[in-house]
Amino acid sequence: MAADDPLLCSFTDPESVAPVIGKKSKPTSLDDTIEHCIGELRWTQFFQSLLVSCAWIFDAQQCFISIFTDSDTAGDLHPVKSIISDFSLQNASSLITGLPASSFFIGCLAGGILLTTLADSSMGRKNMLFISCLFTSLSGLLTIVSTNIWCYSVLRFLCGFFRGTIGTCALVLSTELVGKRWRGHAGIVGFLCFAIGFLTLPAIAYLNRGSSWRMLYIWTCIPNLFYCLLIHFLVHESPRWLFVRGRKDEFISSMKSLAPASYGITSSFFSAVTFEEEQQQNVDAFSAMKILFAKPWALKRMLAVMSSGFGIGMLYYGMPLGIGSLGFNVYLGVTLDALSELPSLLVVFFLIDKINRKSLMIVFTSLGGLTSIGCVATELIAGENNDNKHIFKMVMQLVSFFSACTAFDVLLIYTLELFPTSVRNSAVSLVRQALVFGGVFSPLLVAVGRKDGGFVSYVVFGISIGICGLFTMWLPETRGEVICDTMDEEERKTAFCVSY
Known part of the structure; x- marks a missing residue:
């Protein structure tokens, strides 16, 4: 993006913007246009x-x-x-x-x-x-x-x-x-x-x-x-969605409500923006899904993240449901599981820009799988009369759920970066459905596990997330990479990276 692009000027002086907008320079993307008005958090x-x-x-x-x-x-x-x-x-x-x-x-x-x-x-x-x-x-x-x-x-x-x-x-x-x-x-x-x-x-x-x-x-x-x-x-409705749907008046009204009054936003303010051209790039979810599965590189990525999501979802949704099988106080167990989501968010917040996505995924899915199996393996190792076994089981259960939470959050961020803007919403939706699909089997496994102290369910949870997490090994790394807007841009970037 050129540094002298007139639409990249500062909006600290609204009056200086009008002449620039009047030049009708074409913005390079929808993000560039909207960013000028809502780039700073108010x-x-x-x-x-x-x-x-x-x-x-x-x-x-x-x-x-x-x-x-x-x-x-x-x-x-x-x-x-x-x-x-x-x-x-x-x-x-x-x-x-x-x-x-x-x-x-x-x-x-x-x-x-x-x-x-x-x-x-x-x-x-x-x-x-x-x-x-x-x-x-x-x-x-x-x-x-x-x-x-x-x-x-x-x-x-x-x-x-x-x-x-x-x-x-x-x-x-x-x-x-x-x-x-x-x-x-x-x-x-x-x-x-x-x-x-x-x-x-x-x-x-x-x-x-x-x-x-x-x-x-x-x-x-x-x-x-x-x-x-x-x-x-x-x-308010999303200004981006209003824009790509060609609803110009509603778009301008939404931008007025979000941007400072000093910007003096009117219809002429966005005269440089061609709504029809942006509309042509809009696709519905089913069209986007067809595009995702038509490109070999996109299909490979989609299958990998969905497979990982399936294993993570099975453990993430199943772990709290199976607390009763481990002999815990259900109120205490669920509360501790919920609290473990908070440090998970902190880990993602501080590590997401410092460690590769693939490394984070493999580490936390493997850790989640091992500790899930450890929940029931403790029973066999410690014996039925060991007074400390419940403490070990609780620690293992919390670490396993914490790992699933962290992998869950990292996977969503990873998916946002793996796919371009034109199909990103559909890609994220498919990954969420894969997570939920894993959750479909969790209640049935938990119901089976009630008869054996959770042995079958927690072993299956652990094996599933551990194996499914390995699919991320075939994905490209996205940390620090440029995020593309279209499938063609992403394909060119992928081909360039492969050639080097």
Whole structure:
């Protein structure tokens, strides 16, 4: 990018900009145009991005709520009536007891694929986030009227279906409301909100430990309804999405709300920008997926990151669900798991720019796999009468979950860098679906593991994440590399790197 490009001038003197814009120099990219107006983080942008990121709180609660509602143990450690006791499933097979949680993750898969097209095309990021949060909450509230396992499983599927796109929409919208410099920070804020939602869940469950499982859905879904109102009335649509859809008036209105008033943004301010040319580069999710799988280099990368995501998702979603199998206090165990997300974020924050992505992925997936197997291997090594075995098992479980959390965050960042802007949203969506697909099998494995102290489930979790993490060895390193905008740019860069 040329240093004397007129659109790269400072906006500290708004009046000096007008003559430059009047020259109608063509910007090199959409990012360059928007960056001038929202490149510096201001309170308006910070509030918008933070409010959008809060969607992860309710996302996490619905994701892990079955730890308490679907437990097969009644008493002080669980709600007095879980679905197991309420629906008389004490003697039911593992397939039946694990069906509701698996149905939720299957719904997440379906919703994540189908609803993503609406976020990229007609609905936009804000409206899709609002609709997803609203119907996730409503389907969660409807769950309380379930009278049998089949009705409950159907409603959990619907909840997962509408929940499937919340994380992607929140991540994309929160990062598109700020400049390039702050996108990484905005993404980490979203991960932090997910950890907060996970952390509040055992607290809500503990306060309702003398009540029915239905109360957990009430306490987690009603606040989400109020949050939907905040999204609808206070959050702006992504200026990038409005731009590429050719909605010029709405784009300018959105930019006015985000940029300082001193810039005096009007239609003439963006006269140098050709909306039609940007629109031609826009593709919907299905078209982008076809492009991803048509290019051999892109297909190789996509399969590698999705394979890694599958193994990580199996352990990440399965570890908290299986805490009861290890003989832990479920409230303490889930709380410690949620707290382990916080140091995971710090590790990613400080190491992501210092250590290669491939190295981070291989180290943390291998560590997660070894410690997952160590959770149940401790039982065999220490013996049944060893008083310290529970401490060792807890340490192993926490390290394993911490490793999965770290690998989860690194994988999403790695995926953002591996694919160009034109297909990046679809690539991230596919990786998230691979993570969720791993979660589909977790409840079934946990249900099987309840009969043997978690041996089968934790061994499978460990082997899966360890092997799947090795697929990143075939990916190119992206730390410090230029991020491309189009598939042709990425292909030329890849060919250049191979030739040297």
